Amino acid sequence: MKRILIIEDDQIVANVYRNKFAVEGYKTETAPDGETGLKVMRTFQPQLIILDLMLPGISGVDVIKEIRSETEFAKIPLIVFSNTYLTNLIQDAWRAGANKCLSKSNCMPKDVVDVVRNLIGDSGAIPQSQPSTAEVVVAKPATLTTENDAEFQADLRKTFIENLPTTLYSLRTGMQAIIKAENEIVRLKQVYELYRQVHALNGNAGIAGLVQIAHMSSAFEALLKEIYEKPKNINASSIRTIAAAVDFIGLLFEKGTLPDRQEIPVSKILVVDDEAISRRAIVYALEKARLKSVNVEDPMQAMLLLTENEFDLVFLDVDMPGMTGYELCAKLRALPQHKKTPVVFVTSLNDFDNRTSSTMAGGNDFIAKPFLFIELTVKALIHVLRGRLNASQLHRE
Numbered sequence: 001m002k003r004i005l006i007i008e009d010d011q012i013v014a015n016v017y018r019n020k021f022a023v024e025g026y027k028t029e030t031a032p033d034g035e036t037g038l039k040v041m042r043t044f045q046p047q048l049i050i051l052d053l054m055l056p057g058i059s060g061v062d063v064i065k066e067i068r069s070e071t072e073f074a075k076i077p078l079i080v081f082s083n084t085y086l087t088n089l090i091q092d093a094w095r096a097g098a099n100k101c102l103s104k105s106n107c108m109p110k111d112v113v114d115v116v117r118n119l120i121g122d123s124g125a126i127p128q129s130q131p132s133t134a135e136v137v138v139a140k141p142a143t144l145t146t147e148n149d150a151e152f153q154a155d156l157r158k159t160f161i162e163n164l165p166t167t168l169y170s171l172r173t174g175m176q177a178i179i180k181a182e183n184e185i186v187r188l189k190q191v192y193e194l195y196r197q198v199h200a201l202n203g204n205a206g207i208a209g210l211v212q213i214a215h216m217s218s219a220f221e222a223l224l225k226e227i228y229e230k231p232k233n234i235n236a237s238s239i240r241t242i243a244a245a246v247d248f249i250g251l252l253f254e255k256g257t258l259p260d261r262q263e264i265p266v267s268k269i270l271v272v273d274d275e276a277i278s279r280r281a282i283v284y285a286l287e288k289a290r291l292k293s294v295n296v297e298d299p300m301q302a303m304l305l306l307t308e309n310e311f312d313l314v315f316l317d318v319d320m321p322g323m324t325g326y327e328l329c330a331k332l333r334a335l336p337q338h339k340k341t342p343v344v345f346v347t348s349l350n351d352f353d354n355r356t357s358s359t360m361a362g363g364n365d366f367i368a369k370p371f372l373f374i375e376l377t378v379k380a381l382i383h384v385l386r387g388r389l390n391a392s393q394l395h396r397e
Contacts (some may be wrong), residue, residue: 004116005046007037007063008081009055013104013203016156017050020109024114025123034058038066041073048120049073050112052104053082053089054199054225061089064096077119079112083202085222085288104206105214108153111302123341132378153209157257160208164253170197171391175246179239186303186304188231194242195224201249212309212385219289219381220245223374232374241375255389267384268310271295272302273317273346278369282315282346285376290386299323303331310337313383315376316363318347326363333362342383346371355388 004026008014014030021028024337031037034055039354041049049067053060060080067073080098082090083105090101100115174194181187198221205214223241227233269286271293273279279295286293294311296302299320306314314332325345332338343363367379 001023001027002048002120003044003046005029005037005041005044005049007034007049007051007055007060008202008203009033009052010200012200013052013207016207017109017112020152021116021123024113026087034060034063034066037063041067042070044306046076046089046166048077048079048116050079050116051081051098052092052203053080053086054072056196058181061092061096062394064093064098068097079115079119081107083218083222083225085219085377086225103218104203105218106211107206108209109207113366157208157210160204160210161257164257167197167201171201171246171249175243178242184231184234188228189233191224191228191234194222195228198224207334210257213249213257215289216245216249216252216381216385219374219378223378226374233372235368237366238307238375241367241378244382245378248386251386251389267291267312269293269313269315269380269384270302270305270311271315272299272320272325273297273315274320275317278317278346281371281373282376285371285373286380288373289377289381291380296336299325299328302328306332306335306338311341312387314338314341314343315380316343316345318351329362342387344379344383 004021006014006017006028008017008030009032011032014032014232018028019141028048029040031040035058037049037051049061051060055063059080060068064078064080067076077099078097079100079102080093081104082093082101084090084103093101099119102112102115167306171194174190174197177190178187178194181190198217202214202217202221205217215253223238223245227238269291271279271282271286273282273295274297276297279297283293283295294305296305299322303323304306305311314329316328318325329343332341332343342365344365344367345363346367346369348369363377364383
C-alpha cells in the first residue's frame with residue numbers, strides 16, 4: 001500500500017483528502033503545519049507529499065526547500081495546493097522543486113487522485129524502486145464509479161452549505177474587527193485573522209464544487225494576503241473593498257449554491273481612462289480573473305461603443321479631458337441597455353473620501369489610485385458575478 005503525506009492546516013480539507021485516498025486504497029497521514037509535516041515525513045516515509053503553500057509558521061515554499069535538501073526525499077513527487085492569483089508564490093514553488101501545482105478553488109478530490117496516480121501509480125504493492133518524478137506511471141481505472149463520485153461530491157456540498165451561517169458570521173465579525181481596530185497593529189492582526197478564514201473558505205468551497213464561491217474567495221484571499229504583507233496598502237479604498245467582498249460572499253451563500261450557477265460567466269468590460277499606464281493596469285488586473293475587456297482613452301469613443309454594444313461592467317476614470325467620468329456615466333445611463341450596468345469610478349486616493357461621500361452621478365462604486373491589481377480584480381468579480389446572479393434570478397422568476 002502506497003503512502004501519502006498531506007500537509008494542510010485546514011482540518012476539514014485534510015480529512016476529506018485523507019478519506020478519499022483511504023477509499024482509493026492509499027495509506028495517508030496528515031500534518032497541520034510545515035514543521036510537523038517534516039517530522040512526520042521522516043518517520044512515515046511517504047511515496048508522495050501533498051502540500052498547501054499557505055501554511056502557518058514555516059511557509060510552504062520553505063517546506064519544499066527543506067524536503068529537497070534531504071537526500072532521501074530529494075526526488076519525491078510533490079503536489080502543491082495554491083491560489084491562482086498568487087503567481088509569484090507559485091513560481092517560487094516551481095523553483096523550489098514542486099512537481100505539480102493545483103488550484104484549491106477549482107480542483108476536485110477525484111482530480112487530485114488522478115494526478116497522484118500519474119505520479120506514483122495506483123495504490124497496490126510498493127515497487128522495488130521508487131519511480132523518478134519525470135516518469136509517468138500508467139494508472140489503473142478508478143475504484144469508484146462516476147455515480148459514487150457524484151454522491152461523494154453532493155455530500156461535501158451539503159455539509160458545506162449547512163455550515164454557511166456560521167462561516168458568514170465569522171467573516172462579518174472579522175470584517176467589523178478590521179473596521180473598528182483601535183490602531184494599525186491591531187488592524188493588521190485582524191487582517192491576518194480574516195485572511196486565514198477566507199483561506200479555509202476557498203479550500204472548502206473548492207472541494208465542495210461551489211465554483212463561484214471558491215473563485216471569489218480565492219481572489220479575496222489574495223487581496224488580504226497582499227495587504228497583510230504590505231500594510232501601507234491598508235487604506236480607505238482597500239477596507240471598502242474588503243467590506244464589499246464579505247457582503248457579496250454573503251449573497252453568494254444565499255443565491256450562488258445552486259448547481260446551475262457554478263460556472264464563471266463570460267463577461268465584457270469597458271475601461272475608459274486617458275492615461276495609458278492606468279488603462280494597462282486595469283486590463284491586467286481584469287485578465288488575472290480571466291475577464292475580457294475593451295479599453296479606450298477617449299470618452300467620446302467610449303460613448304460610441306456603449307451605444308453599439310452591451311457591457312457587463314464599466315470602469316471610468318473621473319478626471320478626463322473633454323468629458324469627465326461623471327458626465328460619461330450620466331450619458332450612458334440614458335441608454336436603455338446600460339441603465340443598470342455597474343459603473344466603477346477610478347479616482348485618486350487623496351480624493352477618495354470626498355468622492356465616496358458625494359453623489360456618484362449614477363455610479364455604483366469607487367476605487368482609489370494607485371490601486372492594487374488584486375483589489376481591482378476583487379471589485380470586478382463582485383460586480384460581474386452579482387450582475388449574473390441578478391439576471392439569473394429574473395430569468396427564473
